[in-house]
Amino acid sequence: MARTELDELRKEYGDLVAVNDVSLTLNDGEFLVLLGPSGCGKSTTLRMLAGLEDPTDGEILVDGEVVNDRGPHRRDFAMVFQQIALYPHMTVRENISSPLRANGVDKDTIEDRVQRTAEMLDIGELLDRKPGALSGGQQQRVAIGRALIREPRAFLLDEPFSKLDQKLRIQLQKELKRLQEEMDVTTVFVTHDQEEAMVLADRIAVMDDGELQQVDTPEQLYRFPANEFVADFIGNPTMNFFEADVSHGTIAVDGVPYDPPEINGHLESVRRMAARPEDITPVPADDADGLVATVELVEMRGTTTYLIVDCDGKELTVLQPDEQRIGEDDHVRLEFDFENVSFFDGEGDLVRQTEHDRTETSIR
């Protein structure tokens, strides 16, 4: 089966290192999302995989064979572009059938496959129109159709939904996920939207500054971010960061001592702590020790409500507990769920609480 590997792939533009020795293996049939802020090198990585950019160094291997020298037309990847990139002078039918015609497939098969693809994407009525006459969502469906119609080695998508409105985006995400599962085709999807990544991915590869930060399932990524960048990038609202110092069974959080129920592992190296809003519980301020904060804003988000609190000049986001109503200007004391927070060392890398972290996570 098709196994695709990137081996120490590198791209430099003059002095700028866009992609810094990225190694990554695509498993057959998986949905991998390349996630990162704009300019992190994720698109460049995808384009090198597609053959649209020449790597400065490193290799791309398909089933163990180096394909660096093959042009994009000889790699058998399908791709969907952010700019949609439908041929404006051709009809939808001609657009969709383009890859088949390029490979000399016979007319009847083409017609058959066009019909099937159009049905799958619900664009049957649009076949004889030109792309200019379609809405943004329809255009993107056609672009997906052009990729789906062949049975490519892999399916590459470069922020395909970023220009669509929210509702359409969510709908197309669902359809894409369903189609991908049905067809069982290896897929690489580039996005800067971590929520989109969480919805779609079997695995997420987080990139920053040209380097791969962590490759993991969405759950693992959320629960065990490998470093502070990933912790900060994944999740909405974002994590709250604190200075942390562990000694003799107590944790000083921003200088305020806490006594966690149990502490596991060697946490001497811990310098920082990150807690998700749901891992911080605000209780009405009392005489007990702990960080004290003032509620500045109560933010309703459908079923959940967040409190934006001011803690000694630092803004934190915490979850409004179900059983308690806390209003603006209330003073609260913060309690932490120390089993679920993440600790980082001086380098910003995750320090594991061994007892709790049974599952293996890996970088790459």
Place this chain on the structure above:
Amino acid sequence: MSTLDTSAIRKSLHGRLDDDRTIAWLFVAPAVVLLLLVAIYPFLTMIYNSLFNFTQAGRIDTFVAFQNYTTVLSDARFIGATGFTVAYVVVVVTVEFLLGMGISLLIYSKHVKRRQLLVVLSLPPMMLSPVVTGLTWRMLLTPEYGMVNHLFGTDIAWLASRPWSAVAVIVADIWMWTPLFVLVFTATMQSIPNVYYEAARVDGMSRWQQFKWVTLPQMRTAIAIVLLLRVVRAFKVFPKVQVLTLGGPGSYTETIAMITYNYGFRFFDLGRANAAGVLYWLLMFGAAYLIFKSVAEELISAKEGY
């Protein structure tokens, strides 16, 4: 040195053959080579030839260093032609700019509906050969039979008296080239998003303020380009004047292009013609450079920005 990496060699070779830049150079090569052959090479020979004397038959004769230049520069006729050309360029470009801006603003005022049609109807003169423009105005300005004297009830020898022959040449140029300004300005005005004007109105700006703070800044690039194009082109003026006044009366309306031609093909002095050509080019390049530095440079930086 047995560790010499074969894959590195393969890579560099591959890199050279399939490099997009190599292909790109192959694509631009024909244009560059042709221009080197038919423009740059002749131009360089002109500089070289300007240092020599020529026989009446056009054969290269003796090396005279800069003597041709001193002859040309001390020729009152060349100086006069230079003065006339510079004045001509300044006057026609200024008038065309102002008139073109005015007409464009009228066409794009809210009173006018069929703007595109008006623009198209304004264009024909700039498509014509300068020779045609010259002939047309020659007929119109002929004292007895011409329409202009008749219409204005004047009795002026437009083509053979001072200062009227200069006026005639300038009027013909304005007729021919104001349409270019109208074309460029209206196209730019059309592309200014209406929200800017809405915002300006909300801010309480008057018409004049809207023009000054919204329209003009948005047109800066177009203005820079069209000025540059026009100045360069106006400096080349030759056939229009040749047909209208033959440079007369005397050499009153003679331009640099004409005197350069005359040196070579009327007086058969190719040395002087070459020297005049070099001086002509320097002047034109200098003018273009001045405009470029003063107004057009921002256009380039704006282009790089996007």
Place this chain on the structure above:
Amino acid sequence: MELTKLHNYSRLVTRAAVFAVIGLWLIWIWGPLVWDFFTGLAVNPQTDPPQLIPTQFTLEHYRNVLFAEDMPTYIRNSVIVTTVSTAISVSVGALAAYALTRYDPGDGQVSFFILSMRFLPPIAVAIPIYMMFVGIGWINTWRVLILAYLPIGIPISTWIMLIFFQRIPKELEEASRIDGWSRIQTWRRVVLPLAAPGISSAAILTAILMWNEYVLALVLTTTKEAQTIPIYLAGFVTTRGILWGRMGAATMIAITPIVILSFLAQERLVAGFTLE
């Protein structure tokens, strides 16, 4: 109530003024052309006082320039020189413009070089070209004009096509490559069809410039074997100065192809000339 009336009144006056000025503008633009037109048709074009619309019409002048004089020879020369030189300029320019928009080898230097040709005065090109070719007997041939017109044609066509190629997203070509088409197939299937409007407007503008060119033709051609229409027209000034009817007729014939071409390219001309 009174105020609205007043307002409406002043609006009406402004409107009238705007239309009056635009009307004058159109008369100014079209008057001379109409004059040319009727001059070519009048039995007696030189009258005192002059008449815009002649009392008696004739096609005599057209017959004269087309049959009694040699205008068809000049037309032939113009057509050949314009066509060939335009074809070379546009093909060479298309290649260059494409490479410049996609890869820009030389980082802007090449496009600057090509465009800087506009700064060369034609007479400063004509004289050295004359001297280059006079020795090998190329003066007064089509081919010397075709060559000499390239410094005009290549920059303008490159410049216009640059603008049009820039508007073709490079993702379209990438998509085509991904679909499995080779570079050459992609160029033929995607780039050329989309660049067609740009190529045709480049061709039209280039052709108009060459059709109208005077200085180079004046220096490099000497007889009607190779001389072009502008040279023929300019001849009316010296040798046939009083033949206004023929002048008008010849002028009309000379500008007809341009009128047709610019009408064909109407909207794209705007894009070509504005050079955004």
